[in-house]
Amino acid sequence: MENQASMLPQPAARPAGGVMRALSEVSESESNARGAMPPPLTSATGLKRQGSNCSLRSLYTLHVLGLRLSVPEPAQKRKTPADRSGDTVRPPPMSARPASAASHSAPGTTSLYRSSSNSSSISRSTSVTSRNTSASSYTGSLGSGIRPPSSMNIGSNTVRPKSSYTKDRALGRADSRPNTSLTNLAASHEMHASKSKKPSLPTLRGPRIAVSPALVVMPPPPRPTNMTDMRNTGPKRIPSVVIRMRDKNRDVSLSTQLNCIKIEDNSLEPDLPPQTPTRCRRHDSPSKIPKTSTPVPPVTPIPPKTPVLRHKSTMKRTQYLTFDTTIENFDPDEQYKDFKRMFEDYKQMHQDSMDKIDSARQESDIYKESLNKLEQENSSQTESIIQLKSENQTLAFRVETAENTIQELRKDHDAQVEGLRREHRANLETLRQEQRREIESLKMDHREELRELKQRYHDELEQERAQKVEALTQVSSQGALDKQRHQMDLDRKDQEVATARLEVERVQSALEREKELNDDLRVSLKTAGDNATSMEATRQGLQAKIAYLESDSKSQSEAYAAMEKCMNEALQMAQACEEKLRKEETMRRKLHNQVQELKGNIRVFCRVRPTLSAEEEIARMKYPDLEESTEIEVRGMDEVSSLGKDITKTHPFSFDRVFDPRQTNDDVFREISQLIQSALDGYNVCIFAYGQTGSGKTYTMSSEDGMIPRALRQIYSTSKDLEDRGWKYKMEGSFVEVYNEEIRDLLGDEEKGTKKHEVHHDMLNHETTITNVTTLSLDNQDQVESILSQAMSRRSVAATKANEHSSRSHSVFILKLVGENSVTGEKSKGTLNLVDLAGSERIRNADTSGQRLKETQSINKSLSCLGDVIGALGQQGQALPVASDVRSGLTSSREVSSSTGSTAHIPYRNSKLTYLLQFSLGGNSKTLMFVMVAPEKKCLGETITSLKFAEKVSRTKVGVAKRVK
Numbered sequence: 001m002e003n004q005a006s007m008l009p010q011p012a013a014r015p016a017g018g019v020m021r022a023l024s025e026v027s028e029s030e031s032n033a034r035g036a037m038p039p040p041l042t043s044a045t046g047l048k049r050q051g052s053n054c055s056l057r058s059l060y061t062l063h064v065l066g067l068r069l070s071v072p073e074p075a076q077k078r079k080t081p082a083d084r085s086g087d088t089v090r091p092p093p094m095s096a097r098p099a100s101a102a103s104h105s106a107p108g109t110t111s112l113y114r115s116s117s118n119s120s121s122i123s124r125s126t127s128v129t130s131r132n133t134s135a136s137s138y139t140g141s142l143g144s145g146i147r148p149p150s151s152m153n154i155g156s157n158t159v160r161p162k163s164s165y166t167k168d169r170a171l172g173r174a175d176s177r178p179n180t181s182l183t184n185l186a187a188s189h190e191m192h193a194s195k196s197k198k199p200s201l202p203t204l205r206g207p208r209i210a211v212s213p214a215l216v217v218m219p220p221p222p223r224p225t226n227m228t229d230m231r232n233t234g235p236k237r238i239p240s241v242v243i244r245m246r247d248k249n250r251d252v253s254l255s256t257q258l259n260c261i262k263i264e265d266n267s268l269e270p271d272l273p274p275q276t277p278t279r280c281r282r283h284d285s286p287s288k289i290p291k292t293s294t295p296v297p298p299v300t301p302i303p304p305k306t307p308v309l310r311h312k313s314t315m316k317r318t319q320y321l322t323f324d325t326t327i328e329n330f331d332p333d334e335q336y337k338d339f340k341r342m343f344e345d346y347k348q349m350h351q352d353s354m355d356k357i358d359s360a361r362q363e364s365d366i367y368k369e370s371l372n373k374l375e376q377e378n379s380s381q382t383e384s385i386i387q388l389k390s391e392n393q394t395l396a397f398r399v400e401t402a403e404n405t406i407q408e409l410r411k412d413h414d415a416q417v418e419g420l421r422r423e424h425r426a427n428l429e430t431l432r433q434e435q436r437r438e439i440e441s442l443k444m445d446h447r448e449e450l451r452e453l454k455q456r457y458h459d460e461l462e463q464e465r466a467q468k469v470e471a472l473t474q475v476s477s478q479g480a481l482d483k484q485r486h487q488m489d490l491d492r493k494d495q496e497v498a499t500a501r502l503e504v505e506r507v508q509s510a511l512e513r514e515k516e517l518n519d520d521l522r523v524s525l526k527t528a529g530d531n532a533t534s535m536e537a538t539r540q541g542l543q544a545k546i547a548y549l550e551s552d553s554k555s556q557s558e559a560y561a562a563m564e565k566c567m568n569e570a571l572q573m574a575q576a577c578e579e580k581l582r583k584e585e586t587m588r589r590k591l592h593n594q595v596q597e598l599k600g601n602i603r604v605f606c607r608v609r610p611t612l613s614a615e616e617e618i619a620r621m622k623y624p625d626l627e628e629s630t631e632i633e634v635r636g637m638d639e640v641s642s643l644g645k646d647i648t649k650t651h652p653f654s655f656d657r658v659f660d661p662r663q664t665n666d667d668v669f670r671e672i673s674q675l676i677q678s679a680l681d682g683y684n685v686c687i688f689a690y691g692q693t694g695s696g697k698t699y700t701m702s703s704e705d706g707m708i709p710r711a712l713r714q715i716y717s718t719s720k721d722l723e724d725r726g727w728k729y730k731m732e733g734s735f736v737e738v739y740n741e742e743i744r745d746l747l748g749d750e751e752k753g754t755k756k757h758e759v760h761h762d763m764l765n766h767e768t769t770i771t772n773v774t775t776l777s778l779d780n781q782d783q784v785e786s787i788l789s790q791a792m793s794r795r796s797v798a799a800t801k802a803n804e805h806s807s808r809s810h811s812v813f814i815l816k817l818v819g820e821n822s823v824t825g826e827k828s829k830g831t832l833n834l835v836d837l838a839g840s841e842r843i844r845n846a847d848t849s850g851q852r853l854k855e856t857q858s859i860n861k862s863l864s865c866l867g868d869v870i871g872a873l874g875q876q877g878q879a880l881p882v883a884s885d886v887r888s889g890l891t892s893s894r895e896v897s898s899s900t901g902s903t904a905h906i907p908y909r910n911s912k913l914t915y916l917l918q919f920s921l922g923g924n925s926k927t928l929m930f931v932m933v934a935p936e937k938k939c940l941g942e943t944i945t946s947l948k949f950a951e952k953v954s955r956t957k958v959g960v961a962k963r964v965k
């Protein structure tokens with residue numbers, strides 16, 4: 001009692017904070033709301049006002065209340081879940097044991113001792129609470145010393161986990177056990193309002209409940225009812241009850257605020273196992289004792305969950321006593337009843353526990369039963385395994401035996417196969433031998449049959465051949481007869497054709513004559529018409545004259561005679577002029593011939609072609625005679641004397657004309673055009689190009705604008721012009737090449753190319769003919785172009801076919817011109833020879849053999865012969881006393897030659913080329929030689945040789961009058 005008395009002042013000393021006031025209000029409100037509570041509580045406020053009339057029991061109760069009020073905040077005293085879980089098995093402190101023992105020794109004692117701080121001794125009124133120190137302290141903190149087990153004690157939670165959770169339960173037991181304040185706030189409020197006699201709770205506007213934003217009331221951890229529960233209820237499974245005050249800033253009544261309190265059980269929900277009928281039942285009827293409501297599954301029983309709602313009991317304690325409660329109003333009987341009820345509860349709880357133990361035993365029995373079953377199964381399985389092992393061993397033995405058997409069988413089989421193979425080979429060999437013998441015999445038979453067949457077919461063939469021969473003889477004799485008859489028919493037809501042709505020709509000539517006659521008649525008619533007109537005019541004039549003469553006949557007849565005389569004189573004059581013109585034409589031709597002779601019958605032109613490649617080194621050449629272009633100086637190969645002096649020679653050459661590289665084919669042709677004219681005048685003209693390969697011979701002679709095309713075109717056009725002066729020309733052209741001393745026709749058919757061509761000379765008429773050579777007449781311009789293109793194509797074809805033998809052959813274009821003047825009766829017969837000689841450098845090319853050697857020899861021979869012929873002609877000319885005659889310009893060389901009867905030998909026959917050109921290289925012929933020069937330095941040796949040869953030819957000229965410088 002001293003202790004209790006010493007503790008009494010504590011609540012008084014405490015400041016009356018907001019929490020206290022709120023709690024008192026809550027208590028007041030709850031007491032007002034509690035309908036089942038006895039009247040003294042309803043007048044608690046009145047008692048508080050009286051203050052002085054306090055009984056000892058009331059004082060005790062106040063002490064208990066003071067103890068509650070002095071207890072610190074539950075949150076501060078609350079242990080961690082781990083601690084609480086540990087508390088369930090941890091023995092209470094030693095200091096608490098005596099108290100606990102005391103409480104046991106004196107059950108039903110109403111005194112409770114509780115220290116405000118961590119006191120060393122705690123007094124408990126029930127045996128259940130004595131088992132859990134922390135739970136009892138928590139109970140004490142809430143002032144539940146009156147009903148610790150039912151409200152806050154773990155034991156109570158464990159035994160009756162949901163006894164105060166649901167409102168139904170609380171309301172259902174309201175008569176024997178008051179409802180808790182928190183859970184039944186709303187109900188009590190309603191009940192309070194329903195009692196019209198009771199004053200209504202005034203609305204609290206001033207102080208609000210000074211609870212932190214969330215007033216958390218942590219209940220003690222649930223106590224496990226058995227070992228399974230203890231295992232399953234770890235620290236994590238401790239539920240927390242959170243009471244939150246909503247809308248704390250508003251001035252509302254306390255009841256309204258309490259309505260807003262939410263109870264959350266956050267910790268339980270996530271960990272709840274899947275909903276089972278057990279849990280549902282327990283939640284739905286929390287008042288039931290777990291022993292009856294918790295079904296145990298046969299194998300894995302689910303431990304019962306600890307009920308959660310304990311705060312109701314806790315809050316219930318707060319509604320009895322407050323600071324304002326007076327001792328007089330405190331009812332010990334009520335408290336006694338409460339304790340009695342508590343005892344009943346605990347009894348019930350004990351019963352429940354016993355039930356649970358029974359159920360646990362039942363579970364254990366079930367487990368044992370299942371264990372026995374499992375052990376039985378295990379033993380049966382072991383037996384079956386042993387049996388299987390023995391079977392396995394038996395099978396392994398059998399397999400081994402079977403393998404041995406297979407091995408033996410395989411050996412037997414191999415031996416059998418080997419024997420069969422040997423037998424098969426022997427059989428095969430026998431069969432082969434038999435087959436060979438059969439084949440041999442068959443072959444023999446076959447040969448015999450073949451021989452017989454051959455013989456038979458041979459006989460038959462002979463018979464048939466004899467028959468055929470006989471038939472053929474008959475047919476051929478018949479054919480000969482037919483042929484003879486046909487030939488006769490053919491001859492007769494030929495005669496008829498010839499007769500018809502003659503007739504046609506006769507008719508044609510008659511037609512032409514008729515045409516001519518017709519033309520003459522037309523001319524006569526026209527003339528007659530003209531004459532008639534003129535006669536008419538004359539007649540009129542004569543009539544006028546008659547009239548005039550009639551007037552003055554004498555003077556008129558004199559004038560007429562004078563006019564007639566004048567007319568006759570004019571006619572005579574015209575005839576004299578025509579005669580003179582013809583004589584002049586003859587004179588011009590003579591003079592032209594004389595001029596050509598004065599220029600020389602053999603002339604040499606030198607032409608230097610331009611360089612073809614810029615890389616080539618050029619030989620040094622000079623053209624000193626710029627006015628007449630007749631000289632060229634070629635600087636020879638570089639030479640240095642033994643003294644180191646430059647002794648390089650310069651070779652001067654003089655020709656009839658020198659063409660430098662800038663001059664074109666047109667310039668060249670202008671110089672030779674008069675020579676071409678000589679051919680029309682009846683002279684033999686020969687123009688040939690001489691020089692090494694690549695020096696420009698073909699370009700000068702046979703290219704598209706070379707000398708041959710130009711000469712042909714000029715001859716054709718000049719012949720046409722001369723037609724006005726009575727000349728009519730017949731022109732025939734042929735194109736041949738001399739290769740290896742053989743003549744080939746370049747205009748003929750390819751088949752004819754194999755024909756032999758021989759050169760024949762008509763010494764009387766100075767005519768040369770080539771046998772079997774193709775000759776094309778140039779009657780019109782088209783034919784001129786045709787012969788040119790044909791000649792060019794054949795030349796190129798020949799060049800391709802003969803493997804470039806064009807460079808190793810001499811090509812000769814021969815144009816024969818026969819003219820006749822129908823007025824004067826003059827005749828002319830000239831020949832133009834245009835020759836493209838083979839490359840001259842091959843003359844010294846000794847390292848050749850076979851075909852090439854033959855080519856080289858033939859080229860060498862022909863060019864050498866040409867030089868010999870020209871030389872002989874020169875000697876012949878020098879030996880003749882023609883200089884004075886030439887100077888007088890009256891005698892031609894032919895005349896001189898023939899007049900002197902020179903018999904000097906000219907070796908024309910030594911080569912095919914000179915023989916072909918015999919009448920073009922002497923007599924009245926005019927010869928022009930082009931010496932072609934390549935400007936490259938590498939060709940310098942050949943160039944100087946060619947120029948020396950050409951100069952020698954040039955010196956053979958007859959009667960050449962050199963210009964005196």
Ligand SMILES: Nc1ncnc2c1ncn2[C@@H]1O[C@H](COP(=O)(O)OP(=O)(O)OP(=O)(O)O)[C@@H](O)[C@H]1O
Nearest residue numbers: 609610692693694695696697698699700806807839
């Ligand atoms: N005056 C020139 N102007 C331009 N090019 C020229 C001239 N002369 C020759 N050529 C060119 O030089 C090359 C050799 O000329 P060309 O074939 O006429 O020589 P070639 O002496 O006839 O040779 P080959 O003896 O082998 O027939 C040709 O490509 C030709 O076009």
